[in-house]
Amino acid sequence: xxxxxxxxxxxxxxxxxxxxxxxxxxxxxxxxxxxxxxxxxxxxxxxxxxxxxxxxxxxxxxxxxxxxxxxxxxxxxxxxxxxxxxxxxxxxxxxxxxxxxxxxxxxxxxxxxxxxxxxxxxxxxxxxxxxxxxxxxxxxxxxxxxxxxxxxxxxxxxxxxxxxxxxxxxxxxxxxxxxxxxxxxxxxxxxxxxxxxxx
Numbered sequence: 001x002x003x004x005x006x007x008x009x010x011x012x013x014x015x016x017x018x019x020x021x022x023x024x025x026x027x028x029x030x031x032x033x034x035x036x037x038x039x040x041x042x043x044x045x046x047x048x049x050x051x052x053x054x055x056x057x058x059x060x061x062x063x064x065x066x067x068x069x070x071x072x073x074x075x076x077x078x079x080x081x082x083x084x085x086x087x088x089x090x091x092x093x094x095x096x097x098x099x100x101x102x103x104x105x106x107x108x109x110x111x112x113x114x115x116x117x118x119x120x121x122x123x124x125x126x127x128x129x130x131x132x133x134x135x136x137x138x139x140x141x142x143x144x145x146x147x148x149x150x151x152x153x154x155x156x157x158x159x160x161x162x163x164x165x166x167x168x169x170x171x172x173x174x175x176x177x178x179x180x181x182x183x184x185x186x187x188x189x190x191x192x193x194x195x196x197x198x199x
Contacts, residue, residue: 020053030064035079039063042082046089050153054194057099061092071098086154090162094146100194101138107190112137114186118179128171139169141192143176144183152195 022044029036040063046052058075065079075095081088101108115137122136123129130136143163151159166173176183187193 018053019051020047020056020059022047025059025061027061027063030062030066033065035065035082036063038082039065039077039079039088042085042088043077043092046085046092050089052089052093052096052153055093055096055149057096057103069095071095075099086150086158086162087165089153090146090150090159093149094142097142097145097149101142104192107192108138108141111141111186111190111192114189115140118182118186119175123171128169128174130169130172136172139172140175140183141187143169143172144180144187145192145194147176147180148184148187149194 025044025047027040027043029040043061043063060074062074062076063078064076067076067078069077069080069091075092077088077091077095081091112134119137119140122133130139147159147163150162154162160177163173163177184193
């Protein structure tokens with residue numbers, strides 16, 4: 001718990017530089033295979049190219065070619081997108097937003113109340129939703145954050161390509177694109193919209 005609040009202090013106190021470069025991250029490999037090394041090299045290049053600082057909570061990254069991307073207990077990526085920089089960057093950002101969700105839970109819960117009015121009937125997992133209604137609402141928020149952040153870094157056209165190409169949470173990501181404006185309003189209302197300055 002002490003370590004958790006220490007991390008909060010680091011993230012929100014402004015002690016990190018305004019641009020988070022690859023050298024700021026601890027990137028480790030599960031099996032040290034050629035594909036994992038390629039994924040790590042790709043991530044380092046992307047981190048040195050794009051200003052992900054506004055979307056970064058954790059600076060520890062684990063790359064495991066045998067696992068699916070997830071946020072906890074350590075942000076984990078795989079080798080699936082080593083030939084697609086935009087999708088690799090978007091996935092990294094997605095998992096970072098799950099970390100922010102821990103400390104912004106009151107805002108997340110308030111946003112979910114608005115989303116319940118927008119979506120009174122939620123799809124089941126087999127129809128493109130999450131494991132349950134809350135997970136679906138959370139991923140509507142995170143998916144929208146992911147899209148907006150990716151668009152701010154790569155442009156709307158490339159961000160839409162990435163989001164439209166998702167083969168999981170299909171209903172969620174379809175809503176992210178079709179209801180972009182309404183979801184962005186919810187993010188802004190509850191201070192869940194993060195922006196970057198690439199100037």
